[in-house]
Amino acid sequence: MISDRKFFLKAVVIGDGGVGKTSLIVRHVDKKFDEEYKPTLGFDISLKTIPVEDAKAELLLWDIGGQAIFKEIRESYLEGSHCCFIVFDLTNKESFEHLKDWLTELKRFAGEIPFMIIGNKNDLKDKRKISKEEMEKKAKEIGAVYCFETSAKTGDGVDDAFKELTNASVEYFKNLKK
Structure with a gap:
C-alpha cells in the first residue's frame, strides 16, 4: 500500500538535439507520440507521479534543449538536479x-547524482548504429546507474x-540521509 509520503525529485533530460528527449517525456507523461519534430527552445517542465516502495515520487521533468545555442543557459537548468536521463539516438x-560531454556538463553543474543513459529509437532496427553491447559497455564505463533502450x-x-531511475534516485537520497 502506498502511503502519503512523497519524494520530490528534479530530473533533467539531456542529450543532443533531435534524439527524442521531448518525445520520451510526452510518451511517459501523456502516453502519446507526435511524428513532427519540434526542437525544445530552452527548456520545458512536466510533472509525473511515480509510485516507489511505500511512497510516491513527484518527478519534475526538465526537458532541456540540446542544441549548441542553449549551452550557455543550461547551467541554471542543471543546478539542483536530483537525477538525470542522458538520451542518445x-x-x-x-x-x-x-x-x-553531456556527463561532464551534468557533473560540473549538478554534481554527483544518479543518472542513466537511454538509447532511443529502438523501433528503427534497420537504421541502428549502436549495439546493445556497446551501450552497456559505455554505461559501465561512465558510471551510469542503468542503461535502457526505448522507443x-x-x-x-x-x-x-x-x-x-526514480527508484534508484529515491534510494540514493535516502542513503545519503543515513
Missing part, C-alpha cells in the same frame, strides 16, 4: 559519442526507464 553514432514512438521501455 541509437541510429546516430555522433549522439552516442557525445554522452561523455518514444511505440512506448517500448519508456515507463520502465523512468521508474528504474
Whole structure:
C-alpha cells in the first residue's frame, strides 16, 4: 500500500538535439507520440507521479534543449538536479559519442547524482548504429546507474526507464540521509 509520503525529485533530460528527449517525456507523461519534430527552445517542465516502495515520487521533468545555442543557459537548468536521463539516438553514432560531454556538463553543474543513459529509437532496427553491447559497455564505463533502450514512438521501455531511475534516485537520497 502506498502511503502519503512523497519524494520530490528534479530530473533533467539531456542529450543532443533531435534524439527524442521531448518525445520520451510526452510518451511517459501523456502516453502519446507526435511524428513532427519540434526542437525544445530552452527548456520545458512536466510533472509525473511515480509510485516507489511505500511512497510516491513527484518527478519534475526538465526537458532541456540540446542544441549548441542553449549551452550557455543550461547551467541554471542543471543546478539542483536530483537525477538525470542522458538520451542518445541509437541510429546516430555522433549522439552516442557525445554522452561523455553531456556527463561532464551534468557533473560540473549538478554534481554527483544518479543518472542513466537511454538509447532511443529502438523501433528503427534497420537504421541502428549502436549495439546493445556497446551501450552497456559505455554505461559501465561512465558510471551510469542503468542503461535502457526505448522507443518514444511505440512506448517500448519508456515507463520502465523512468521508474528504474526514480527508484534508484529515491534510494540514493535516502542513503545519503543515513
